[in-house]
Structures are given as C-alpha cells and as structure tokens.
Amino acid sequence: MKIKLIFCERRVLELIITVTLNPALDKTINTNKFIFGQVNKVEKSIQDPGGKGINVSKVLKNIDNINLAIGFIGGNNGEIIVQSLKQMGIEEKFTSIKANTRMNIKIIDGATGETTDLNERGEYIQKNELEEFLSQYKEIVRKGDFVVIAGSVPRGIPDSIYYILSKYAETVGAKVFLDTSGNYLKEALESKVFLIKPNIDELEEVVGKKIHSQDEILDECRKLLDSKDISNICLSMGSRGAMLITKDYVLKAKVPIVAVKSTVGAGDSLLGGIVSYLDKGCSIEEAFKCGVAASVVAVTKEGTKAPNLSEIIKMMNEIQVVKEVL
Ligand SMILES: Nc1ncnc2c1ncn2[C@@H]1O[C@H](COP(=O)(O)OP(=O)(O)OP(=O)(O)O)[C@@H](O)[C@H]1O
Numbered sequence: 001m002k003i004k005l006i007f008c009e010r011r012v013l014e015l016i017i018t019v020t021l022n023p024a025l026d027k028t029i030n031t032n033k034f035i036f037g038q039v040n041k042v043e044k045s046i047q048d049p050g051g052k053g054i055n056v057s058k059v060l061k062n063i064d065n066i067n068l069a070i071g072f073i074g075g076n077n078g079e080i081i082v083q084s085l086k087q088m089g090i091e092e093k094f095t096s097i098k099a100n101t102r103m104n105i106k107i108i109d110g111a112t113g114e115t116t117d118l119n120e121r122g123e124y125i126q127k128n129e130l131e132e133f134l135s136q137y138k139e140i141v142r143k144g145d146f147v148v149i150a151g152s153v154p155r156g157i158p159d160s161i162y163y164i165l166s167k168y169a170e171t172v173g174a175k176v177f178l179d180t181s182g183n184y185l186k187e188a189l190e191s192k193v194f195l196i197k198p199n200i201d202e203l204e205e206v207v208g209k210k211i212h213s214q215d216e217i218l219d220e221c222r223k224l225l226d227s228k229d230i231s232n233i234c235l236s237m238g239s240r241g242a243m244l245i246t247k248d249y250v251l252k253a254k255v256p257i258v259a260v261k262s263t264v265g266a267g268d269s270l271l272g273g274i275v276s277y278l279d280k281g282c283s284i285e286e287a288f289k290c291g292v293a294a295s296v297v298a299v300t301k302e303g304t305k306a307p308n309l310s311e312i313i314k315m316m317n318e319i320q321v322v323k324e325v326l
Pocket residue numbers: 198199235236237238239240241242255256257258260263264265266267268269270292295296299
C-alpha cells in the first residue's frame with residue numbers, strides 16, 4: 001500500500017479523495033409488504049450517511065485506506081452526516097452550504113426484497129459556495145491521487161462540473177474514477193478518466209441506444225474505449241454480477257445467491273473495493289474481485305451500510321473472475 005501521510009494542512013504523499021456534491025441522509029424504511037397507494041406499516045427505520053462518494057469513503061475506511069471525503073454539506077441533515085463520518089473515523093473537508101442536505105427515502109419491501117428509492121434533487125448551491133468548493137478542490141488534488149467522483153449534482157451547478165473536476169485532475173496527474181449519469185457523465189468523458197462504473201441503464205444513456213445482449217455490451221464498450229480517453233469500464237449488472245472491460249480484455253464475475261437486505265450502495269461498494277485494492281498496489285483483476293465481493297456483502301446489509309474487511313475477504317473466495325482476451 002502506498003504510504004500516505006495526512007493532513008489536511010500539510011499532506012505529503014498521495015491520497016484518495018471522494019467527491020460527493022449531492023450527499024444524502026439515507027432513511028431506510030422496512031415494510032413487511034409495501035403496497036403503493038395504501039397505508040403501510042413501518043417495521044423498522046434507520047438512517048445512514050449516504051451519497052455515492054460518501055459510501056465509497058465508508059468502504060475505503062473499512063478496508064483501511066486513508067481517504068478524504070469532500071463535497072457540499074449543510075443544515076441539520078448535513079450535521080448528522082458529518083457526525084456519523086467522524087464516528088466512523090472518516091476524514092472530511094466538506095464545503096459548508098446554507099441549505100439543508102437532502103434526505104433520500106429507501107423503502108424495502110420485505111415480501112419481494114425490492115428497494116424503492118425516493119431521491120430528493122438537492123437544494124440550490126450558491127455561486128460563492130461553488131467557487132469555494134472549486135478553490136478547495138484545486139488545493140487538495142495533487143499528482144498521484146485517486147479522485148472518486150460519484151453521484152448526482154445538486155441544482156445551481158453547471159452540467160460541465162464533472163468535466164471541470166476531471167480535467168483538473170488530469171492536468172495535475174491524478175487518476176479519476178467516475179460514477180454518474182446523464183449529461184454529467186457525457187461531458188466528463190471529454191476528459192481523461194481511468195475508470196467509469198455505469199450500470200446498464202447508464203451505459204445505454206451514454207451510447208444512446210438500447211443494449212440487448214452481452215455481445216452488444218462488449219461492442220458498445222469497445223467503441224466507447226476507442227473514441228474516449230477511458231481505460232476501464234466496470235459495468236455493474238445487479239444480481240447478474242459485473243464485468244470490467246478494457247481495450248484488450250474483459251473480466252467477468254458472477255455473484256452467489258445471497259439473502260438481500262438492501263441493494264442501496266452496492267454499486268458504491270463495487271467501486272470502493274476496486275479503488276481500495278488498486279491503492280494497495282494490487283492488479284486490476286484482484287481489485288475487481290475485491291469490488292465484486294464488497295458489493296455482494298453490501299446487499300446483505302440493512303440500509304446503506306458498508307461491508308467490512310473480513311466479510312470482503314471471505315466473500316472473495318466465492319467470487320470467480322474469468323478473463324477473456326478481446
Ligand atoms: N441481488 C444481488 N445479489 C448479489 N449481488 C448483487 C445483487 N445486486 C447487486 N449485487 C452486486 O452489486 C453490484 C452493483 O449492483 P448494481 O448493478 O445494482 O449497482 P448500481 O445500479 O450502481 O446500484 P447503486 O447505484 O444503488 O449503488 C453488482 O454488480 C453485483 O456485484
């Protein structure tokens with residue numbers, strides 16, 4: 001593992017930075033059976049700090065990777081998130097905003113195991129708040145860093161924001177890991193990105209067409225890798241596992257059948273596991289296996305909870321990664 005000395009005023013070596021512009025306090029509501037349009041009895045509800053970058057930070061912390069969480073935070077919900085991160089021992093340097101950070105509701109139907117997400121858009125970010133964040137970002141990100149940019153973007157911020165952040169990282173020599181969708185993803189792909197983690201819907205959105213088979217997935221990913229400056233596409237496919245596609249080969253991983261408690265944050269655990277093991281100096285194959293294992297453990301946990309190291313290592317024994325040369 002790279003030795004990293006922290007912080008924040010004087011930091012010496014490389015760092016993993018997670019960027020969550022639109023964090024959320026995730027409220028998970030468990031019902032025995034969720035019936036739309038009727039009164040539903042809540043069996044249990046819990047709250048977790050959430051937002052995709054923050055979830056990646058939680059995984060990294062559990063696997064012992066020092067990392068710094070940044071983005072926007074405000075109000076009561078923001079305070080709860082910051083306190084939770086402190087308790088977990090996660091370093092943060094969020095930019096304070098006037099508005100309250102959003103709350104996202106996750107409804108779990110105990111009968112089907114399905115999750116329904118009600119995600120708020122996130123309040124407006126003021127111009128001065130964005131400027132403060134950008135100047136802090138530029139102070140923090142340095143050569144050799146891993147920058148994980150993930151999730152949606154709150155109102156008041158241009159579509160080009162992830163392009164701006166990624167281009168800056170490229171300029172200073174930091175590696176970018178990106179997990180977002182829509183225009184934010186499309187625009188960011190005009191910069192150099194080390195890895196993107198779309199699900200099928202997000203991939204279809206980027207390539208502008210429906211994808212029906214695995215051959216088509218590989219074709220479309222190869223076209224994307226040829227036309228953009230992306231090194232790796234990690235495609236998450238829910239209970240069908242994941243693939244990691246490069247110009248030369250594809251890694252395929254199936255996942256075991258597990259008792260699912262909540263799928264929220266599974267994709268973030270996949271990304272977190274990959275980033276963690278790459279940071280420890282492992283090969284992309286090992287890192288991918290770690291990510292897949294982390295994501296499988298994540299779905300067995302209630303709410304938006306991150307898998308821990310021993311659970312991930314145990315699960316890695318059950319994940320087979322097959323490599324096919326393209
Ligand atoms: N039902 C499941 N059983 C086992 N593993 C699962 C299941 N659902 C998801 N996973 C694992 O989690 C990974 C990520 O899941 P998914 O493709 O749903 O991510 P996502 O769409 O990015 O989700 P999110 O945005 O909520 O994190 C999958 O590639 C798989 O490894």
